[in-house]
Amino acid sequence: MTSSPCMHNTGLPITIKILNSYKLFDPDMLKEFWHPNLVKLIGYCLEGEQLFLVHEFVSNGNLKDLMWSGAIAQLPLVIKVRIVVGIARAIVFLHKTQDEVGPDPNQRGKIDEYRLHRHNILLDEDFTAKLLDYDVTKLVHGHYPNNNELIYDAYYPGFKPLPLRTNLYGFTVVLAEVLTGKLVFYENEAQKIDDFLLQRGKMSLSNIAKCCFEMFDDMDLESKVLTMLGEYEKYIPAIHNEAFTTTNESYISNACGGKAQGTHGHKPTTLLGLGMHAGKDGVKP
Numbered sequence: 001m002t003s004s005p006c007m008h009n010t011g012l013p014i015t016i017k018i019l020n021s022y023k024l025f026d027p028d029m030l031k032e033f034w035h036p037n038l039v040k041l042i043g044y045c046l047e048g049e050q051l052f053l054v055h056e057f058v059s060n061g062n063l064k065d066l067m068w069s070g071a072i073a074q075l076p077l078v079i080k081v082r083i084v085v086g087i088a089r090a091i092v093f094l095h096k097t098q099d100e101v102g103p104d105p106n107q108r109g110k111i112d113e114y115r116l117h118r119h120n121i122l123l124d125e126d127f128t129a130k131l132l133d134y135d136v137t138k139l140v141h142g143h144y145p146n147n148n149e150l151i152y153d154a155y156y157p158g159f160k161p162l163p164l165r166t167n168l169y170g171f172t173v174v175l176a177e178v179l180t181g182k183l184v185f186y187e188n189e190a191q192k193i194d195d196f197l198l199q200r201g202k203m204s205l206s207n208i209a210k211c212c213f214e215m216f217d218d219m220d221l222e223s224k225v226l227t228m229l230g231e232y233e234k235y236i237p238a239i240h241n242e243a244f245t246t247t248n249e250s251y252i253s254n255a256c257g258g259k260a261q262g263t264h265g266h267k268p269t270t271l272l273g274l275g276m277h278a279g280k281d282g283v284k285p
Helices: 027-033 063-069 077-101 134-141 168-180 189-198 205-214 221-228 232-241 248-255
Strands: 014-019 041-047 050-056 121-123 129-131 269-271 276-279 282-284
Touching (some): 027 041, 168 205, 189 232
């Protein structure tokens, strides 16, 4: 549920999550999720067995919708770098926090096994990435679900992007998707993109992803990654044209018997930070 101020330019828009039949609640556990690249928990209220979590409203939507609409592909490289650096910092923070808390003998899953949902990667008005629902997952389950407990996104029968996990490989795939503006559907597709870049004397995206993890606390990480990727944009058209790649729309077209569905059934998305409108035909002012 999303609530907006009653009067224009007043108050703070928020989102509220309601957890029902909730009996155990440890507010100290939520301190684990205080980080600029996680959606901020503003407050909470426990009424009977209902737990209300009040989060900040993140205005620019989620990565899944923006990828399907073509909006990410139209962003300048500096904004793409801001997005991926934020995602990397959030993932590393979650790993470090779990390590500091220590292993839970009752914990059946770990953060690197937990699903990295594209729709839970949100972007604010400045295109800072913020991960969502890791606190809710921990509250509901008491741990991160193991492989058998993963709930997968709903897609049309016959096609869906490659499922990811909250680890280095999952981030590498997201890095490839944000940089190229195309979803990765097959396990070997990110590797083939890496091979394509290596053949042209460029650092692989997997190595750049590893650098993001290793330098996550470097204040100049965005500028360093931007320097690493400075010449990569000129290869993006060639990557799209290579036989091993599949564009979002062509994959949908093949899966739906030759009739492309455009934005995967999503409504057009407004990019508040750049004042642009993203629909099935791309991004327009």
